[in-house]
Amino acid sequence: MTLPLFHLILFRRSAARETIEKDIPRWIRFINPALSSLTTAQSLVWLLNTESLKEFRNLFYYRIGRPDNIFDRILLKAAQSSREPRRTLSIRVPFIGHGFVIKHGVNTIVHAERIGVNCLVFQGVTIGYKMPGGGLPTLGDHVHVSVGAKVLGPITVGDEAIIGANSVVVNDLPPHSMAMGVPVRTISRAGTNA
């Protein structure tokens, strides 16, 4: 695989550079901790070049956004055609905090009002509206959304909440809670070190 030159230039010129720099160590930690000694640029090249990590490309293009000058727009077009993103992953959020990790990203829809820092989302997750035209969820910091979970409607998920596999969350979740099942049962984790 060749060096992703377009991506590196975009990365250097982008306003979101610091955010991407904070994303990279978390991706490396979750995907391949053996590479933690690499520099930021080396990690970025590895993440972009790995064919099984196409979801990182989605996040990268999301962070770059729509550039305001024509030079960057052409660069982005060239970048996107040389490193194709995952086609079954849709991110549409006004703001995502740094350290956002998507694992596998197959059949994943992330449409929210706001997502805090260091969140983790797995495959099969839908974050979006409950009924057509309804409101979108707001996720706090350090939220884990596990495999196949659905977070729907204009709700607020508190900081450090864990949402279990295949659960359906349609009501607010307090901070430090754990939610599981359909309909969801909530267990408070307040006061624990977890």
Add this chain to the structure above:
Amino acid sequence: MRAMRALPQIVLFKRSSRRAVIEADVKRWMEIRRPERANRSANENVTWLLETFPEFRNLLYFRLGEYDGIPGKLLLALARFFFPPMETPGFAFCDIGPGLFIEYGYGTIIGPRKMGENCRIAAGVTIGYKNDSDPSPVIGNNVFIGAGAQVLGPITIGDNVIIGANAVVLRDVPPNCTVAGVPARIIKRDGERVKRFSADSH
């Protein structure tokens, strides 16, 4: 130039025996995705939908079906070359009414025996058989199927039913109900909440 790429599709769609069904689909998709453009010509809208939503391509090729003659086969091959469909949504050989809207369609398998008009299907849905010997479900009009739901076995879903996210529906659902859960049970009937263990909810 842009319209030229969608020329095979437009020719196929204009000559198709299911032209009215496809026009209804296009109208529904435009009303949901871009309501201010819904009144433009069908050709223009088909081109825009093909470019913007890969899942629409799957629906269009399913509606067009197979062709026996050489010209039809050639045009379809050309169409698929310019606008390749996604791997999913996948359709079994089934009878689906006009106005079907598929949202994203990632990991979606649509294989009912019969499906009514104006249904709406979210991502990750499976509609199909429970085991090989059973027939597939029959689904009414205006049914909304939420993300990740599964509708399985020889069952009948009534009109205006809402199936919640991640529900597993294994029994008949009467019209105007909302079902959710694993296995799915009725949580709303005619807009009123049903108590958890009442006799008439299954």
